[in-house]
Amino acid sequence: MFSPADTIVAIATPPGRGGIGVVRVSGRDAQAVASRILGTAQRLAPRVATFARVVAASDGAGAGPIDQVVATFFLAPASYTGEDVVEVAAHGSPVVLESILRAAMAAGARLAEPGEFTFRAFLNGRIDLVQAEAVADLVNAVTPLQARAAFDQLEGTLTGAIARIDAALFDLIARLEASIDFPDEGYHFVAPGDIDVELHRVAVDIGVLVGDAGRGRIVREGRQVVVAGKPNVGKSTLFNALVGAERAIVAPQAGTTRDLVSETVDMAGVRVCLVDTAGVRDPNDAIEREGVRRAVGAASIADLVLLVLDRSRPLDDDDRRLLASGADRLIVVNKCDLPAAWNSLATGRPAAGLAFDDAIDVSLRTGFGVAELKQRLGARLLGADPLRDVPAVTNVRHIDLLVKAGDAVGRARTALADRGGDMPEEFLLADLQEARAALEEVTGKRTSEDLLRHIFARFCVGK
Ligand SMILES: Nc1nc2c(ncn2[C@@H]2O[C@H](COP(=O)(O)OP(=O)(O)O)[C@@H](O)[C@H]2O)c(=O)[nH]1
Numbered sequence: 524m525f526s527p528a529d530t531i532v533a534i535a536t537p538p539g540r541g542g543i544g545v546v547r548v549s550g551r552d553a554q555a556v557a558s559r560i561l562g563t564a565q566r567l568a569p570r571v572a573t574f575a576r577v578v579a580a581s582d583g584a585g586a587g588p589i590d591q592v593v594a595t596f597f598l599a600p601a602s603y604t605g606e607d608v609v610e611v612a613a614h615g616s617p618v619v620l621e622s623i624l625r626a627a628m629a630a631g632a633r634l635a636e637p638g639e640f641t642f643r644a645f646l647n648g649r650i651d652l653v654q655a656e657a658v659a660d661l662v663n664a665v666t667p668l669q670a671r672a673a674f675d676q677l678e679g680t681l682t683g684a685i686a687r688i689d690a691a692l693f694d695l696i697a698r699l700e701a702s703i704d705f706p707d708e709g710y711h712f713v714a715p716g717d718i719d720v721e722l723h724r725v726a727v728d729i730g731v732l733v734g735d736a737g738r739g740r741i742v743r744e745g746r747q748v749v750v751a752g753k754p755n756v757g758k759s760t761l762f763n764a765l766v767g768a769e770r771a772i773v774a775p776q777a778g779t780t781r782d783l784v785s786e787t788v789d790m791a792g793v794r795v796c797l798v799d800t801a802g803v804r805d806p807n808d809a810i811e812r813e814g815v816r817r818a819v820g821a822a823s824i825a826d827l828v829l830l831v832l833d834r835s836r837p838l839d840d841d842d843r844r845l846l847a848s849g850a851d852r853l854i855v856v857n858k859c860d861l862p863a864a865w866n867s868l869a870t871g872r873p874a875a876g877l878a879f880d881d882a883i884d885v886s887l888r889t890g891f892g893v894a895e896l897k898q899r900l901g902a903r904l905l906g907a908d909p910l911r912d913v914p915a916v917t918n919v920r921h922i923d924l925l926v927k928a929g930d931a932v933g934r935a936r937t938a939l940a941d942r943g944g945d946m947p948e949e950f951l952l953a954d955l956q957e958a959r960a961a962l963e964e965v966t967g968k969r970t971s972e973d974l975l976r977h978i979f980a981r982f983c984v985g986k
């Protein structure tokens with residue numbers, strides 16, 4: 524998909540202005556490109572920060588000096604990509620960085636595709652596919668917990684766990700093959716009892732990884748939480764309180780919020796896309812009708828609905844309709860600072876026929892109950908115990924393949940149990956090889972080009 528023979532270049536820092544901006548060059552001509560744009564005859568010493576001037580080629584329109592920079596050369600294979608790399612740290616101006624980029628291209632480098640530096644690191648065996656995906660996750664992390672999970676994967680914790688499982692399977696397969704290859708020896712290279720002990724151990728190891736995968740997936744992918752309720756109950760006030768900014772308009776008139784307003788926030792380490800909606804009631808006009816339609820639509824696809832009720836006004840049909848919907852929800856009973864129009868949920872049933880599954884009394888005006896609401900929300904998003912260790916597996920691609928490997932090992936164990944003492948080597952081999960194939964697909968030892976293309980397309984240019 525990418526041509527690995529080219530020397531590539533890209534701006535590695537994000538668009539915009541900053542103290543420093545970095546242009547990165549990688550490939551066999553990295554040094555030659557650097558010496559052309561830096562105008563220095565002498566070669567850069569590896570891993571030494573060298574002060575220099577970038578100069579554009581004299582024939583081009585923007586000829587002449589561009590910026591004072593610090594260039595660092597990394598000699599292959601001890602670099603991010605495993606190739607010769609030069610990083611040019613200039614002043615963080617988009618104009619300057621663009622000029623340096625163009626100068627490098629004029630000097631023989633090609634503009635890198637998204638993720639191409641990391642792809643080269645993968646191709647050159649610097650990192651496996653799990654680690655390459657972790658790089659993208661780390662760059663894209665919104666919460667510290669997401670960053671931590673990605674960092675652990677980049678450090679190779681998952682890679683190591685998979686390698687240990689794979690090594691055990693490899694060893695078993697070798698012994699089973701020996702038993703098949705030398706049937707006349709009159710004995711098995713491995714006893715059925717031993718095989719089952721080993722397979723049990725492998726199944727447990729896979730189970731440990733997959734066991735936390737549900738939480739892991741939530742950490743990586745985040746959740747969508749929708750604030751719903753009839754008009755004027757305090758939805759936008761709640762939304763702002765959770766976002767920590769006056770993002771949505773709060774007003775005493777009903778029907779202020781007419782479109783969806785959304786914001787990404789960190790809740791208990793989970794990246795949450797929080798959505799404020801229009802109050803659900805019989806709409807007064809076409810715009811409000813569309814707002815209500817969007818509100819209902821958003822609530823129907825949400826992972827969790829925060830259903831807001833107003834305790835200072837009697838429950839009405841709008842509330843009842845919302846309460847009747849079966850969404851996964853947390854009921855927020857607001858305006859507890861005002862005289863109550865119905866009983867507290869703690870002391871009794873507020874109205875006949877209404878079931879309150881999970882409700883909390885708050886006053887968004889005084890702040891009463893808000894801390895507990897946040898805590899309950901975090902627990903609902905992440906499961907019972909949000910502060911446990913960082914999950915090892917977070918990526919649904921890895922989870923699916925690990926489950927596949929676990930299933931194959933399970934089938935092997937069943938075959939072994941069904942045959943009693945008579946060892947079904949061929950069946951076992953087929954299952955164990957399938958398990959290994961799934962693990963190799965996780966780490967990228969065995970991967971289609973389509974999948975690679977798909978994975979690296981998520982990266983930004985320069986990574
Ligand atoms: N007394 C009292 N008023 C509140 C409380 N929360 C919100 N309000 C007020 O209720 C009105 C409607 O709030 P808003 O957030 O716009 O409701 P929305 O229509 O559901 O989005 C505003 O005047 C808020 O200041 C509360 O806890 N107590």
Ligand SMILES: [Mg+2]
Pocket residue numbers: 758759760771772773779780800801802
């Ligand atoms: Mg509103």
